[in-house]
Amino acid sequence: MSADNLDPNIRDGVIHPEVRPPDDESERDQDGRRLRHAEGASKPVRAPAVREPQPRGAKIRGNRPVDQAEAAERFLAAPLHQAAHDERLWDLRKKRDVAAHGIPEWEELRDLASEIKTHTLSHLDRYLEQFEAAAKANGVHVHWAADGAEHNRIVLDILRRHEAKTLVKSKSMLTEECGFRHFMGAEGIEIIETDLGERIQQLDNEEPSHVVAPAVHKTRLDVAAVFAKTLGTDPDNDDAHYLAERQRETTRPYILNADAGMTGCNFAIAETGSVVTCTNEGNADLSGNVPPLQIHSIGIEKIIPKVEHLGVFIRLLSRSALGSPITQYTSHFRGPRKGTEMHYVLVDNGRSARLGMEEFWTSLKCIRCGACMNTCPVYRRSGGLSYGATYAGPIGLIIDPTFNKRKYSTLPFSSTMNGSCTNVCPVKINIHEQIFAWRKVLVEEHQIPVLKQGMMKAAGAMLSRPAAYRAAIGAADSALKVLPRFAVYNSLNTWGRKREMPDAPRQSFHAWYKENRMKGGKA
Amino acid sequence: MSARDSILASIRANRPAGDYPLPDVPLFPPLVGDDLVAEFGERLKRMGGLVCEAGADDPLAGVRERLAGAKVLASAAPEVTGNRNLAAVARAQDVDDVDVAVVRAVFGIAETGSVLFTQDELVVNSVAYLAQHLVVLLDPADILPNVQAAYRRPEFGRAAYAVLHTGPSATADIEGVLIHGAQGVRSLTVVLLPRAKA
Numbered sequence: 001m002s003a004d005n006l007d008p009n010i011r012d013g014v015i016h017p018e019v020r021p022p023d024d025e026s027e028r029d030q031d032g033r034r035l036r037h038a039e040g041a042s043k044p045v046r047a048p049a050v051r052e053p054q055p056r057g058a059k060i061r062g063n064r065p066v067d068q069a070e071a072a073e074r075f076l077a078a079p080l081h082q083a084a085h086d087e088r089l090w091d092l093r094k095k096r097d098v099a100a101h102g103i104p105e106w107e108e109l110r111d112l113a114s115e116i117k118t119h120t121l122s123h124l125d126r127y128l129e130q131f132e133a134a135a136k137a138n139g140v141h142v143h144w145a146a147d148g149a150e151h152n153r154i155v156l157d158i159l160r161r162h163e164a165k166t167l168v169k170s171k172s173m174l175t176e177e178c179g180f181r182h183f184m185g186a187e188g189i190e191i192i193e194t195d196l197g198e199r200i201q202q203l204d205n206e207e208p209s210h211v212v213a214p215a216v217h218k219t220r221l222d223v224a225a226v227f228a229k230t231l232g233t234d235p236d237n238d239d240a241h242y243l244a245e246r247q248r249e250t251t252r253p254y255i256l257n258a259d260a261g262m263t264g265c266n267f268a269i270a271e272t273g274s275v276v277t278c279t280n281e282g283n284a285d286l287s288g289n290v291p292p293l294q295i296h297s298i299g300i301e302k303i304i305p306k307v308e309h310l311g312v313f314i315r316l317l318s319r320s321a322l323g324s325p326i327t328q329y330t331s332h333f334r335g336p337r338k339g340t341e342m343h344y345v346l347v348d349n350g351r352s353a354r355l356g357m358e359e360f361w362t363s364l365k366c367i368r369c370g371a372c373m374n375t376c377p378v379y380r381r382s383g384g385l386s387y388g389a390t391y392a393g394p395i396g397l398i399i400d401p402t403f404n405k406r407k408y409s410t411l412p413f414s415s416t417m418n419g420s421c422t423n424v425c426p427v428k429i430n431i432h433e434q435i436f437a438w439r440k441v442l443v444e445e446h447q448i449p450v451l452k453q454g455m456m457k458a459a460g461a462m463l464s465r466p467a468a469y470r471a472a473i474g475a476a477d478s479a480l481k482v483l484p485r486f487a488v489y490n491s492l493n494t495w496g497r498k499r500e501m502p503d504a505p506r507q508s509f510h511a512w513y514k515e516n517r518m519k520g521g522k523a
Numbered sequence: 524m525s526a527r528d529s530i531l532a533s534i535r536a537n538r539p540a541g542d543y544p545l546p547d548v549p550l551f552p553p554l555v556g557d558d559l560v561a562e563f564g565e566r567l568k569r570m571g572g573l574v575c576e577a578g579a580d581d582p583l584a585g586v587r588e589r590l591a592g593a594k595v596l597a598s599a600a601p602e603v604t605g606n607r608n609l610a611a612v613a614r615a616q617d618v619d620d621v622d623v624a625v626v627r628a629v630f631g632i633a634e635t636g637s638v639l640f641t642q643d644e645l646v647v648n649s650v651a652y653l654a655q656h657l658v659v660l661l662d663p664a665d666i667l668p669n670v671q672a673a674y675r676r677p678e679f680g681r682a683a684y685a686v687l688h689t690g691p692s693a694t695a696d697i698e699g700v701l702i703h704g705a706q707g708v709r710s711l712t713v714v715l716l717p718r719a720k721a
Binding site: 025026027029030031033035036037038039040084088091102103105108111112115116118119120121122123124125128129138144145146150194195196197200213214215216218219220223240241243244245248251252255256257269271272274280281282283285286288289290291292300305307308309310311312314315322324325326327328329330331332333334335336337346348352353355356358361 | 525526527529530531533534535536537538539540541543544545546548549551554566568569570571573574615616619634635636637642648649651652653670671673674675679680682683684685686687688689690691692693694695696697698699700701702703704705706707708709710
């Protein structure tokens with residue numbers, strides 16, 4: 001029996017029936033079928049007699065290397081949080097699979113998305129100039145910022161000229177990179193996050209732990225505790241509907257009274273000068289359409305040439321992120337409303353330098369869907385905050401070291417190298433290969449401990465050359481038999497601990513593929 | 524050197540080696556069957572939206588209750604008369620008290636159950652988010668098969684603001700529990716109602 005056709009009175013398929021009102025409209029569609037767009041099918045967290053405190057993120061000690069494994073150990077030691085996190089994200093991964101399998105041309109779309117991005121990145125100067133010219137013709141003020149500090153100064157300058165004291169914003173990983181909230185706080189500008197998850201994180205004074213679901217590492221009990229302390233909610237009421245409603249009610253006055261609104265940018269269209277945002281809450285549209293001054297912060301790698309290319313990226317983004325065919329809101333901001341000002345801040349912050357890194361520049365293709373995080377066994381079991389960096393999970397492992405090689409020198413080791421991240425990436429970034437390439441770079445530049453270096457030398461020569469790697473696997477049946485045992489199991493490889501590696505398959509995937517799919521010379 | 528010039532210079536200096544041509548994007552066959560109205564309705568419902576056919580006697584029969592329940596009704600469509608004149612609204616914030624807003628969609632997309640508005644249909648952009656409930660009028664003849672077809676329409680190159688709505692505002696940020704009305708409208712109802720003949 002399909003769970004979709006349950007009698008509305010039977011609530012078996014419902015998450016958290018004990019805390020949901022029976023007349024909850026979000027639960028079913030008009031035909032009485034269970035709704036699941038964006039929903040998790042993970043089991044509710046059962047509150048133990050003593051509440052399990054939320055494990056906190058990595059301890060940041062200036063420029064010293066982040067100890068991701070230490071923070072991950074603490075996350076693993078909080079079984080309720082660990083299990084809820086793991087289940088929720090694995091559920092998103094499964095929903096992504098269902099959505100992807102529903103589109104016959106899915107692989108072709110991934111190829112196209114990758115090719116459009118690599119083309120644009122290799123002609124980025126031209127497309128940025130085209131974007132700027134189009135935006136100016138539309139009446140938008142365009143600013144350029146070499147780094148995060150300059151971005152913050154430019155925005156502050158715009159706000160000061162308008163005597164703006166409050167700013168509502170939607171979620172933007174770029175502004176996280178820039179340390180925007182902290183900077184503005186010190187300047188006496190009040191910043192209000194309007195995405196529910198991001199607002200939770202702001203109120204708890206934490207960074208987002210996931211690019212799409214910023215508070216996914218928190219249980220509803222954690223949220224109840226944060227809201228009780230900061231919004232004055234009932235500390236004993238952990239109903240998600242109650243908590244979300246309280247957030248809506250307390251955020252609305254800020255939205256109405258804000259002097260300025262800000263959004264990030266999912267896609268910037270060169271031919272039209274438009275900024276496209278994708279949200280489920282509609283909070284980017286509130287931030288962009290209510291205050292009299294609107295600012296959009298744009299990472300320079302977000303450019304795509306034409307509107308028609310959205311027909312590729314929009315089809316991939318939400319399906320990869322949540323398994324839904326599209327986000328509830330896909331918004332195209334092209335020019336100011338009557339009587340208001342509109343500003344773009346184009347931010348480099350290390351991107352143009354990354355473009356010159358032969359092995360790593362294609363990480364700039366990333367569209368921030370979070371699919372690599374959802375599929376990663378390390379990420380799911382350690383939580384995004386354990387990485388101690390703006391970007392967590394597999395994409396973080398290859399982006400973070402470009403910001404600070406020393407501080408993030410250990411992150412590329414937080415991977416099982418299973419390659420799943422690469423397989424789900426909608427723009428086909430070779431994430432796991434770049435993770436390995438970073439290990440090599442960091443070893444060569446003496447950024448990592450001596451013992452790990454020894455392990456790397458043993459495995460590195462082979463893993464660095466895909467053809468040799470495949471030949472070796474073929475001869476030995478399995479990479480696990482080729483790699484020295486101490487490279488897989490040792491106290492420094494946190495992810496070999498508590499796990500015995502699976503038996504090696506008799507035939508490698510590559511061998512199978514060649515035998516079964518490359519017959520007749522057709523790949 | 525300005526930040527602009529130094530960024531562009533850095534991009535030029537770091538241009539990746541190799542030739543990366545822009546691919547032609549083929550037109551993929553629609554994922555949906557020929558009955559675009561049914562496909563649209565089915566997908567919109569899966570995204571939490573509501574759909575009703577225009578009634579034979581009263582085209583708005585399906586939303587009469589919703590409209591009657593609104594203390595403040597703002598309509599941007601001639602088919603419905605509200606009690607808040609959107610054309611006379613001075614500030615975007617002033618529509619915060621609207622209970623139900625009524626808007627005509629430019630088109631719908633069967634693949635996703637989405638509807639498109641621009642600033643022309645909304646009159647006041649913010650009403651589509653600050654209102655508690657949104658009622659959308661959509662001509663069944665305006666339903667496009669897929670997202671690709673939508674992005675070949677001229678509105679995206681012309682409108683100052685163009686937005687696709689697919690169901691109501693939603694969040695699952697607290698333990699994955701799906702909640703409608705996170706920040707924007709709590710419900711979105713599409714009434715399949717042909718445009719009045721000019």
